[in-house]
Amino acid sequence: MKKIVFIATVLLIASFDANAQQIKVITSVESIVPSGLGRSRIIDAQEEKDFGEYTSEQTAEDNTRNKSKRSDIRVKNFEETKLLNFYNIAGIRFQNIAANDAVISSKLTAMLQDGWELIFVASGVEADAGGDDGQGLFITRYIFKKE
DSSP states (O other): OHHHHHHHHHHHHHHHHHSOOEEEEEEEEEEOOGGGOSOEEEEEEOSOOOGGGGOOOBOSSOBOOOOOOHHHHOOOOEEEEEEOOSEETTEEOHHHHHHHHHHHHHHHHHHHHTTOEEEEEEEEEEEOOSTTOOOEEEEEEEEEEEO
16 A cells, blocks of 8 residues: 555656746847837747757767758747837936836736746846947846746
8 A cells, every 4th residue: 555655656746747847038128229219129939949950069079060040040920019218319218118117017917827937037238338339228038937
């Protein structure tokens, strides 16, 4: 009897470990370009890619190159949600930031309602930051998992 309970427990645990997890990345790109000239969006890829198709392994003995082209990596099916730029002609626009927060919150809420769990957020700013720097991006990646 103890063996049956033990085996059943092991099988139950193994079945939980066998469940594959999906990972999904949602990216928001918010323009930091003065005068409202940039473009801001939430990007959600609607197709999957296998990283192995674009990966090569290089060793001292063998220099095997992957024959895929950069154009093969492109995703043509994606969802693009418009956001407002941080700046307009008058300068920084706090209303735009609040509006973006509301739209991003709506997207994240929809993801959670669809069974995705937010597990990590990474963000950064890209800008030249030189004396005449007039361009830049604030990018945030929201990483979700689903079992």
